[in-house]
Each structure stands twice: as C-alpha cells, then as structure tokens.
Amino acid sequence: MLHGPGDLRVEEVAEPAGEVVVHVEAATTCATDVKCLCHGHLILGPYPARFGHETVGRREDSGERVLVGDSVACGTCPPCAAGRAQLCERMTWVLGGFAERIAAPAAALHSVPDGLDPAGAAMAEPLAAAVHAIARSGAEPGAGTAVLGGGTMGLMLARLLVLRGCDVTLADRHPERRAQAEAFGAAAVEQLGSHDIVLEAVGRPEAWQAALAAAAPGATVVFVGGCPAGSDVTLPAAPLHYAELDVRGAFHHDRAEVEEALALLAAGDVDWRALAGETVGLDALHGALVRPASGEARKLVVDPRL
Numbered sequence: 001m002l003h004g005p006g007d008l009r010v011e012e013v014a015e016p017a018g019e020v021v022v023h024v025e026a027a028t029t030c031a032t033d034v035k036c037l038c039h040g041h042l043i044l045g046p047y048p049a050r051f052g053h054e055t056v057g058r059r060e061d062s063g064e065r066v067l068v069g070d071s072v073a074c075g076t077c078p079p080c081a082a083g084r085a086q087l088c089e090r091m092t093w094v095l096g097g098f099a100e101r102i103a104a105p106a107a108a109l110h111s112v113p114d115g116l117d118p119a120g121a122a123m124a125e126p127l128a129a130a131v132h133a134i135a136r137s138g139a140e141p142g143a144g145t146a147v148l149g150g151g152t153m154g155l156m157l158a159r160l161l162v163l164r165g166c167d168v169t170l171a172d173r174h175p176e177r178r179a180q181a182e183a184f185g186a187a188a189v190e191q192l193g194s195h196d197i198v199l200e201a202v203g204r205p206e207a208w209q210a211a212l213a214a215a216a217p218g219a220t221v222v223f224v225g226g227c228p229a230g231s232d233v234t235l236p237a238a239p240l241h242y243a244e245l246d247v248r249g250a251f252h253h254d255r256a257e258v259e260e261a262l263a264l265l266a267a268g269d270v271d272w273r274a275l276a277g278e279t280v281g282l283d284a285l286h287g288a289l290v291r292p293a294s295g296e297a298r299k300l301v302v303d304p305r306l
C-alpha cells in the first residue's frame, strides 16, 4: 500500500472486493510505477492506495489465467462513442497488481494465450500502448521511422516498427540499450538525424524538443512519453508551420490493442524475455523501484508468492 510519496508498506489488508478475484502470478513494473511511488499519480486515487497495473494471475473462480487490464472504459461518453476508448471521460482504473490478490471487473480481464508466461503476458499492457502509438504514427511499410529513447517502451516501439517493415533508427545514449535495439532489428545511434516519423519515448520536455528537431519536412511526431505533471514544453514555431509537421500525442490503449499485444507476445514476435529483469517479491519492491537504472532497459517482475 502506498501511504504517500515514497511511503510504501507491505501490509495485510482486507480481502479485495470486486466481480472477479485474481491470484497474482506476475506484475511487471514501468516508469509509471516509479512516478506513483515517488511523486504520486492522478490515477492512484486517495492514499492509502494500491498500485501496479501490469498484472497477470489466475481467476479464483475458474482457475483460468488472465491479464488484468488496468482500465475499463465506460463505452458511452463522447470519446468512447467516437471509438477512442483510451480517452474515456469516465475510465475505471484497475490498480493493485503488487499484491497477492486483486479484484477486477470482468470487463477488465483478457484470457492469456496458452504457453505464454505470466511475466510475458503482463507486458501486454505496455505493449498495447506501443501498438496504439504506432497506429497514431501512421507508419507504413518502408517508412523512415525513428524512436527517441531506448527504455522498454522505446524498444517495444522499435520492435513493432521493424515488424511492420519500416526502416527503424533508435537513439539512446546508453550503449547497452542500443545493443538491445539492434537485437530487435533496429539501427541504433546516439543522436537522431532527420526522419519522416519520430516517436518520442522519454517523457521530458527536452526530449519532446529533440524529437521535433529530428523531424523531416512534412513529418509526423508522436509524443509517447508523458512529461512530469505540470510541464510546459516550448516548441519552435517555424518548423511546425513551414515544414507542416504533424504533432500528436499517444496515450494508453483500447481492448483490441491489448488483445493484439497478447497475440504478438504469444507468437514470439516481441521477445519479452529480452525486456524482463530481476524477479522480486513484494518486500523487495520498494528498493528495486528506486534503484538507479543500470545500462540495459529491463522491467522488474514482481511475484508476490516469493
């Protein structure tokens, strides 16, 4: 339970109540969890708050292995009606994967394909956001695309672009992450050149500016990384106007994109093991989340049974 910024406690709590109780087998972590822990997050709700949003386990009622999707859209608000459920105005967030059990609405659940490990299936949540971002980019086979940032999201984006048949360049200052990008089939550099599609996957104002600076005339720039709350970003007017840049955000995903991500992971098209780091129990979670990132980009796997 999060009791406030930086105040994470492992404690016995009341049994989770909800439509379906799921016994957690694996919950992977991402930068959002670090934000939740250190600074709080809009989606957390009031303290004490449960967190962890990339969650796989077995249903208590049927024993079926399921991915617990982290959100359920209302289905009726204007964005939902327009087919953009990721922008739902009445989203129900389903958090609490860092626990032995989690309760979820049945509508949040996805069957895990046979043969896919729990830790791999948990990565369908962030991979679905990457699937969504690629759709937002409009990348077609053969397009000259670039990804700024070789964290796990950047690497997922690069892999999806490679699978789509794009020409992919990923930029990161860490040689270990560049090697991971190359293993995924992308070219890797320290600094981007000029590209027709640029996906930003860092989430800092200066990275948004760098992504725009790497946009060729007529390019599309997609901001995938969320900047810290309250950030303002200054962008140069000239290329936005005279180079007709398309600048767009990409946020979250819908149910179909989660299903697509699960299929990609089950087929081995995205090698989740290349993105999986240390497996830790609940007691080790705090220390592992605040540990400075080393060279490679890898997600922690939390197994509450440890």
Ligand SMILES: [Zn+2]
Pocket: 029, 030, 031, 032, 033, 053, 054, 125, 126
């Ligand atoms: Zn995440």
Ligand SMILES: [Zn+2]
Pocket: 073, 074, 075, 076, 077, 078, 079, 080, 085, 087, 088, 089, 090, 091
């Ligand atoms: Zn809605």
